[in-house]
Amino acid sequence: MLWRKSVHEANDFKFNDTYGNFNVDWDYVLRFCLKSGVYGIPKKLVTMNRNLTNNSVTTNAKGQHEASKQLLKNFKAELSYIIDHKNYKEALKVQHKIELGSYPKYKIPLMSFVYFVKYNDVYFLKYLVKKLKDYFL
Numbered sequence: 437m438l439w440r441k442s443v444h445e446a447n448d449f450k451f452n453d454t455y456g457n458f459n460v461d462w463d464y465v466l467r468f469c470l471k472s473g474v475y476g477i478p479k480k481l482v483t484m485n486r487n488l489t490n491n492s493v494t495t496n497a498k499g500q501h502e503a504s505k506q507l508l509k510n511f512k513a514e515l516s517y518i519i520d521h522k523n524y525k526e527a528l529k530v531q532h533k534i535e536l537g538s539y540p541k542y543k544i545p546l547m548s549f550v551y552f553v554k555y556n557d558v559y560f561l562k563y564l565v566k567k568l569k570d571y572f573l
Contacts, residue, residue: 439472440472443468443471443472444468447467447468449468451463451464452464454510455506462504462507463507466507466511470518497535498538501531501534501535501538504531504534505531508528508531509524512524529551529555529557532547532551532555533551533563535547536548536551541571544564544567548560548561548563548564548567549561549564
């Protein structure tokens with residue numbers, strides 16, 4: 437991420453370690469987005485080595501997911517004038533979609549159904565059907 441130093445300094449932005457090494461960047465990026473325009477480059481610039489032998493916080497999926505949910509909860513509490521219940525619920529739904537990919541095989545059917553009922557979103561059933569086809573075909 438590149439950012440304007442003037443925006444960083446004018447808002448006294450700091451990297452927040454509330455979430456340990458998890459989501460330090462996301463906390464900063466979300467706060468920065470509230471004060472400045474953000475633009476993406478639609479191409480891959482970096483490839484990272486994220487294998488299981490790599491000693492990185494991103495290999496701890498459960499810790500990463502819990503930190504992400506806590507970050508969403510904290511932002512909702514702090515920025516309630518921007519993030520209403522509907523936005524928060526939508527963000528949690530997206531987080532749960534991300535988490536499905538890291539569940540063990542035996543837990544995917546249960547969690548897919550739980551999230552389908554909770555969010556009334558057929559994505560979770562489609563994900564389950566796809567996984568079942570992958571396992572049995």
